[in-house]
Amino acid sequence: MKSFFIIIKSDYLQRTRSYAFSITLCASLAIAYTFVPEPNASYSTIKIGDYVGFYNSAWFGYVTAIMTSIFLSLIGFYLINSGIKKDVETKVGQIVATTPISNFKYLFSKVLSNFLVLLSITFLVFLMSLVLFFLYHDDFSFELFQFIKPYLIITLPALFFISVIAVIFEVLFGKYSVLQNVLFFIFFSSLMVFTPKTDAAFSLDIFGSKIVIHELEETVRGITNAEKEMDLTIGYILSNAEQAKKFQFEGIDFPMSFILSRLLIFLLGVVLIALTSPFFHRFNIKEKSSNKKSKPIVEKTKINKEIILTSFPELRINYSISALLKTEFVLLVRKGNKWLWLFNVIGMILLAVLPSKIAHQMVLPVLWFLQVSRLSDLTTKEITNNTHYFAFTSYKPIGRLLISQLLAGIALMLLVALPLIIRLGLSSNFSNIPAIILGGILIVIFAVLLGILSKGKKLFEVLFFLITYANINRIPFLDYFGGLKHHPLFLVKLALLIFILAGISLLLRKYQLKK
Amino acid sequence: MQLEIQNVSKRYSKDKFGIKDFSITVEKGILGLLGPNGAGKSSLLKMITTLIKPTDGIITLNKNNIVKDANYMRKQLGFLPQDFGVYPNLNAYEFLEYMAALKGVGGKNLKLKITQLLEELNLMDAAKKPIGSYSGGMKQRMGIAQALLNNPKILILDEPTVGLDPEERVRFRNLISDLANDCIVILSSHIVSDIDSIADQVAVMKNGKLIAKGNPEDIIKNVNNKVFETTIDKEQFSVFKAQQIIVSTKRIEGKILIRYISENHVKSSVKKQANLEDAYLFLTKTN
Incomplete structure (x- = not known):
């Protein structure tokens, strides 16, 4: 005992x-x-x-x-x-x-x-x-x-x-x-x-x-x-x-x-x-999963001649973030089991077919919440996957890597919200579109900030859950995507909040890297 | 190429130093870094690779202060950490493309270079498989591939041969020798023989300080005429161990053959040719 x-x-x-x-x-x-x-x-x-x-x-x-x-x-x-x-x-x-x-x-x-x-x-x-x-x-x-x-x-x-x-x-x-x-x-x-x-x-x-x-x-x-x-x-x-x-x-x-x-x-x-x-x-997890997933690789032939470096082609300097952005997006998409994308597809269909009020107020926050494990990982995966040695010693880790992570997250959120955005656009209901776009950006920046601040995923996951629960219960204070009626300055407030949180995130990451 | 570390200290708490007043100048070639656990090797490598900043002192690469301008180092750096991870959902091509993007290199030759690196490092068969399914040795070779991707001018290798089979170790050692013609290589390892065979210079660290630096022959001179072998009974071993610096032991028919370092050797001992491992043990035990 x-x-x-x-x-x-x-x-x-x-x-x-x-x-x-x-x-x-x-x-x-x-x-x-x-x-x-x-x-x-x-x-x-x-x-x-x-x-x-x-x-x-x-x-x-x-x-x-x-x-x-x-x-x-x-x-x-x-x-x-x-x-x-x-x-x-x-x-x-x-x-x-x-x-x-x-x-x-x-x-x-x-x-x-x-x-x-x-x-x-x-x-x-x-x-x-x-x-x-x-x-x-x-x-x-x-x-x-x-x-x-x-x-x-x-x-x-x-x-x-x-x-x-x-x-x-x-x-x-x-x-x-x-x-x-x-x-x-x-x-x-x-x-x-x-x-x-x-x-x-x-x-x-x-x-x-x-x-x-x-x-x-x-x-x-x-x-x-x-x-x-x-x-x-x-x-x-x-x-x-x-x-x-x-x-x-x-x-x-x-x-x-x-x-x-x-x-x-x-x-x-x-x-x-x-x-x-x-x-x-x-x-006993590996044995179970290895039957279904990719089996550990058995190496076949091995070359044992010397590695001659001079025969390798020269690479040119390329500080564009497009390759980083692409991989960050691929990492987000591939996170979790493939079949979970089925939920996303169903959610996106619901965004397209349900009455727009329900789609906006109920389906969108739930669909975005389904991305929680992807977003919470956005700026913490370097630590959890032990790749921070590479990421943090890379060229301009804030100006290039962090920005590409942010953009990849925003792209994901807007991708899943796309049916609703298109629908609102087609019905000339342009007033709600900026709120949805700003809402997507805000939640990604929130994930980035809490990831950097807590160095873990939990805090964001917990708070995002709480926010989503409040969204479904139509609590105006936590409506970050304009699902409810708001004051005309709502968009300005959202944009300001995004600006502040993004600034804090960049400063915190900078401080973290310095330390 | 010149890397200068001047009076560098890394303090973790009031009385706890990872590195204390450490100075060294490294030029083109291979510097082997030796030291027991907790000697400060990892702290030193982290500071050189700009992962952490020193509490005091400066580090310069070609006269550029990399403590202030970390990106100057990052643009020229290849780093193979001791305990690194990968993104398991990416395949080798995707991971190396990502690493290239992080390092700020690319262009139309990128695919070709990745293919060649994967071929040379025997990873071509698995190149399209998720890295999560790779063995430890394969992951280590992925680490080597990413370190070489940007033609680094300064290459930091922390325990690079861990997980490699004997043939791969030999190939890798030759590769490092080849690389060192053009750049600075700092190689930290517990396997003294890895360093012994290729290092131009050896630095021995203990308790965050540099206790010896020189070419391997100079380091070995510390124990010239001090290395012996003798055979004793098992019962005598604990007393012997308390009096001498033991390098190795071997059991032979109920007795123990001991290689040891001593100023005053015991009777019936045979003098042996000293090597780097003897010198390393002598320096770390006596300093």
């Missing part, structure tokens, strides 16, 4: 002792800071009709716990869903495979280290909620239990379940990261849509947020004597919180069935991992 905990500890330390994790923690703290808006803020996160709660301990505790449960479940999956993949890449897996550890123990150790990673972030968010309370509280007393209780009952079981799901997805769809992303997106959206009304049904809510939301609605309905359901909003909604009416929320006495259901989530996780264990490849 001791060795089992040592495995978990080592895995946890390996993951958290990284620059990317530090950046993620900072991003989580920044997001957590927004969970309970500052009293004069122009947005709200949880609003029931025209009501928000008084800033007392219960409101801070429950709101941040729900937001953490939902947001960390959403982005947490992308943070932790490469634990096994990392062991494949580092070849530690080959050593693991030859030790006596069982599949179940290994996978369960991954679940627990996933859980610990999410817990670390949760702990910081929890501390942030305490800080926020002391910053904004309306002279209400501090009650620690009102903070601890919702985190224990709502957040922790949800995060454990996400830790389990991440491992199961890796076991079952390990080679297909895009498929994992799409399936989780569907899984998460389904859970969010689920609206239970009874105690028994609340027990089935994995995120545990629905019972709190129901209680909030009931409380407000009690004040307003409203018959019909309240208009409840969760997420970042533009509205002045100060102008909202206030109500007193005192927390919830969770029914015993609900508390038991939270404990059962832990048990269910263990059972699911046990059921998945037989399907784990145990790092």
Whole structure:
């Protein structure tokens, strides 16, 4: 048993002792800071009709716990869903495979280290909620239990379940990261849509947020004597919180069935991992893939005469970036399995045939999100493929290589959006085309910036997922491609943002290369 | 061609130096770089190849300060890193075209040059296959091909013979000798015999400092008349090891034949012809 905990500890330390994790923690703290808006803020996160709660301990505790449960479940999956993949890449897996550890123990150790990673972030968010309370509280007393209780009952079981799901997805769809992303997106959206009304049904809510939301609605309905359901909003909604009416929320006495259901989530996780264990490849991947893919090359004839360099033709100086651009584009296109292009083709057909509003608002962001693993790799592949020795010692790595990477990314985004652009052009709807083009450029530059900043892919993948989720839920603030109606200055703002982010990216890369 | 490294230091933290006050001048020919792990060889090569910048000191190539003007070095550089990667989805042609573009060379002869390099390096049969399916030796030859692509005037080779079979090693050594007529070659290797056979100059590093530099014969002079062979019982070995610098051992019928370096040899020892490996061990153990 001791060795089992040592495995978990080592895995946890390996993951958290990284620059990317530090950046993620900072991003989580920044997001957590927004969970309970500052009293004069122009947005709200949880609003029931025209009501928000008084800033007392219960409101801070429950709101941040729900937001953490939902947001960390959403982005947490992308943070932790490469634990096994990392062991494949580092070849530690080959050593693991030859030790006596069982599949179940290994996978369960991954679940627990996933859980610990999410817990670390949760702990910081929890501390942030305490800080926020002391910053904004309306002279209400501090009650620690009102903070601890919702985190224990709502957040922790949800995060454990996400830790389990991440491992199961890796076991079952390990080679297909895009498929994992799409399936989780569907899984998460389904859970969010689920609206239970009874105690028994609340027990089935994995995120545990629905019972709190129901209680909030009931409380407000009690004040307003409203018959019909309240208009409840969760997420970042533009509205002045100060102008909202206030109500007193005192927390919830969770029914015993609900508390038991939270404990059962832990048990269910263990059972699911046990059921998945037989399907784990145990790092026997090469043999499996070599049957289908190109086999390792067996060399045939060898020339053993001397290499005479003088017989080689002279090359001329050519600082044009066209060859770099071409290869960068080829690398983007060939990234991932070929059959995943089928999704792109389907998406492009949908862009051409669906009503243009749906194509623009729903299909385009999803289709662009499908390129996530391509974009996240754009400026990090030199490190992950260990080609940085060549790339960073090349002639003008910023002025030529980085620019060609940017252009290749933009070309890819515009290529997949082409049916919509052509369609809008043909119907003389020219006003939306610049927003789509700028949106494509912006997301590529965002990928470049976060890749350079975090030196990894995760941060961009997580944030792009979050942005896409917001796009599908039509949250105006994160609409970067003009899917919704905007102020006339929207395009100017987009262009300005592109300019700023591009400038920061170039400076950061320059600094990175200097260091 | 002249590469000058003047009082260069690379400090990683307050008291941790990768390189400390290192100076050397390298001219056309082959410089073999020897040193134990952690000696600072990789840090030095990274600074020469402009991957990292020194904390102090300057590096000049033909009087041009490459710390300030990295592109001057990059235009003339061929670099074979010790542990490099490739893009597995590209084939050999595509990868070398990409490398050529990175180096800023091209033109109508590019395809022909790539074909010839692939032929000479025995990669033609696999040229159209993804590099991800190549063996370790084939990848190493791809690395050699990319290093030669731009007719480099300065060629940095970090452990170049790793993964090559004995025949390929011989061909590669001859190739380097050929190249060195025209350019500076800096060759870092753990395999002393690789350096012994082709280096015009040898530099020995330890703890980030240069502890010896000269042609191989000069370096070997450090251990002339100090290399011996003797046979001892197994039981005596641990005591012997503590007292002498052991170069090699061989078990023969329950006894151990030992080659060692010493100022005061033990009785029944036979004096041996010193070689570069003896000198290297002597310098790194005694400095």
